[in-house]
């Protein structure tokens with residue numbers, strides 16, 4: 001009779017404390033859920049869950065405040081950076097983040113995000129760029145690619161009439177108040193790991209009182225794009241990456257040491 | 264505290280500071296800018312938050328954020344800026360957090376002008392934003408009253424977790440009068456238990472005006488309406504002179520009420536039995552007092568610096584028992600006592616049948 005060696009069970013993967021144990025309403029293949037998980041892992045690792053206040057957007061992530069196990073508010077469409085400013089100014093030693101889609105941040109809330117960055121508000125913004133308005137059923141976003149079909153650009157985005165897609169990271173990186181502005185993607189495991197590192201730095205920049213930090217995450221919207229989840233991952237890689245290059249658009253001098261820290 | 268000569272806008276700002284405002288967010292607009300400027304100097308000096316926002320839209324959403332964090336917070340603006348803030352008012356009312364708004368009204372519509380006006384009575388008393396609610400609205404008629412109502416506004420906002428407006432017009436905002444400031448109140452140390460402060464050692468708090476299910480949102484509305492009913496019953500405010508034996512009562516608030524008072528006194532000198540009712544809370548409208556008075560007067564004359572807005576509330580409260588006449592000036596024109604007196608005499612001759 002063979003003797004079975006008993007190895008003590010080890011937990012290698014579990015739900016972060018900062019994420020509630022409830023089903024989300026996100027569509028299959030949507031990367032909002034991955035972004036939520038990364039943020040929650042970072043909040044746990046930094047030990048700041050009980051000091052954190054999240055501000056949810058209007059968009060598919062409107063219910064994010066129910067998914068994060070932190071104090072949270074639901075802002076008006078595009079106004080999360082203003083609301084976060086109000087919170088942070090009266091609670092300067094708390095951790096305040098906004099979570100915003102591309103309609104929310106790059107259309108209706110353009111003024112609020114630019115001025116929050118300009119003022120160097122000590123908040124962290126997670127910006128989900130899925131090149132479409134997901135929640136309202138797939139209309140053109142300011143980030144929609146040239147020729148991309150949406151319900152409000154049914155024959156493809158005509159740049160002569162609607163302009164070219166806006167690159168928010170490049171734009172915000174111009175502002176001295178923004179100390180850390182990077183673009184990452186959620187289309188494969190390697191990029192997801194890099195995204196998590198960036199989210200961590202963006203929160204650390206805030207915790208160290210350095211200024212405004214934003215991580216743009218290229219994300220999928222299979223429903224809005226009318227693709228299967230695997231096709232959506234491919235589309236992101238092939239179509240979005242060339243127009244939205246991944247990279248660090250702003251790493252202020254005093255943020256640089258945070259990148260070197262061992263994880 | 265000594266009586267000092269103070270400008271209305273500055274008095275409003277300093278009164279808010281004395282009432283313990285922790286965070287001010289605003290955007291410049293005449294005729295309220297001195298309020299923002301006073302805050303810009305005083306708030307940082309006291310270690311409190313001041314942000315000149317990029318727009319009124321941003322300012323009110325900053326107020327919303329600070330209110331969610333449990334701070335006494337406010338903004339101030341004038342008519343066009345108040346229009347931009349309507350989004351935020353609605354979210355604040357919907358999520359039941361306390362906030363104070365000062366509206367120093369000016370002439371409209373559109374960019375209008377910067378002269379004193381009461382053209383936005385409907386805008387502030389009816390809802391000030393989408394959805395089914397009324398903010399509490401207080402209307403001072405002097406610099407001293409502006410100071411007193413500012414403190415009350417913060418207390419009511421906290422008590423009911425609701426939006427409270429102090430509405431003045433350019434005249435009250437810009438005029439200098441002797442007035443006395445209350446002593447400085449200490450800043451509140453404890454945050455309310457519902458506030459977003461980070462869930463340290465407790466369950467998380469969330470604040471939202473979102474409720475997708477119709478049953479759920481109806482329940483939210485019923486709760487909100489029950490609160491408004493309580494406010495309606497408890498917070499009606501008005502002041503009056505010479506109403507005891509009056510046959511005709513003039514009704515006016517703020518600057519119009521103050522000018523009407525002079526006209527009423529002049530009418531008394533001519534032997535006309537005229538009194539004045541000056542609403543101080545515009546919502547809730549002092550309908551109880553107005554209804555009592557309509558049992559014993561023969562007519563009301565409503566005076567406003569608009570085309571006739573509060574007059575609707577007077578008609579509703581008087582229940583059609585007596586005629587309600589209106590006199591108003593618009594576009595930033597301020598009536599002089601003599602023209603109101605003329606109106607009083609005309610109405611009196613036409614409608615009052617006895618007691619002269």
Ligand SMILES: Cc1ncc(C[n+]2csc(CCOP(=O)(O)OP(=O)(O)O)c2C)c(N)n1
Nearest residue numbers: 058059060077101102103104132133134135
């Ligand atoms: C003031 C206002 N205008 C419009 C809407 C309708 N609306 C809800 S979500 C949304 C688009 C959100 O798109 P995005 O920010 O890209 O987020 P996603 O849903 O793709 O995650 C719009 C236009 C609204 N709720 N409020």
